[in-house]
Amino acid sequence: MAVLAKVRAAVVVLLIAGLVLAGVVGYRLFTEEPPEHEPPVSRSTGTTDDGWQVVTYRGVDVEVPPDWRRLEAASCDGTPERWGPGGLDPCAPDAGLWFRDATTFDTGFDPGVHVAPVSANLPEGGWAGYVTRGDVVIDVADPDQAVVRRILQSVGATI
Structure with a gap:
């Protein structure tokens, strides 16, 4: 039983870490300014x-x-x-x-x-x-x- 509790705790920690990471990445994607592109040059x-x-x-x-x-x-x-x-x-x-x-x-x-x-x-x-x-x-x-x-x-x- 102790091993099963440790596995559940590890899964919960990984899920929380994944949600935090997804939140940070999503925030950066939607709040950063798009890169400026130079006009085309011949x-x-x-x-x-x-x-x-x-x-x-x-x-x-x-x-x-x-x-x-x-x-x-x-x-x-x-x-x-x-x-x-x-x-x-x-x-x-x-x-x-x-x-x-x-x-x-x-x-x-x-x-x-x-x-x-x-x-x-x-x-x-x-x-x-x-x-x-x-x-x-x-x-x-x-x-x-x-x-x-x-x-x-x-x-x-x-x-």
């Missing part, structure tokens, strides 16, 4: 056989010319994620590549490549266009139509 994830960079942003891959780089555009109006030629003003509204949110993107033309008007970075005009992949819009403008076409044709989702 990054170069490789190169093509001919040297173009592969850039990835929110599960979308796109090829950009070898001399393009990520532009720090956090202080600009609109999207902070952009790429363009070195020396391009990060806030320039008329050249480069923008990763935009599809839910707020509004344009006056259909997807694909279109003539771009004369502007500060396109003094002789140029080409512009966009494609949408999921909730990301890849919007690009450049003086060279072949560059715009290649960028838009390269857009794909990562596997």
Whole structure:
């Protein structure tokens, strides 16, 4: 009988300890602040056989010319994620590549490549266009139509 009483006492102690532990863990789960997540950032994830960079942003891959780089555009109006030629003003509204949110993107033309008007970075005009992949819009403008076409044709989702 003494052994049975000791086993019952041990089971009760273990149950009480388990309830206390569950209470502490539950309290911490419901009272801690959730971790803050940094906004998504585009990054170069490789190169093509001919040297173009592969850039990835929110599960979308796109090829950009070898001399393009990520532009720090956090202080600009609109999207902070952009790429363009070195020396391009990060806030320039008329050249480069923008990763935009599809839910707020509004344009006056259909997807694909279109003539771009004369502007500060396109003094002789140029080409512009966009494609949408999921909730990301890849919007690009450049003086060279072949560059715009290649960028838009390269857009794909990562596997």
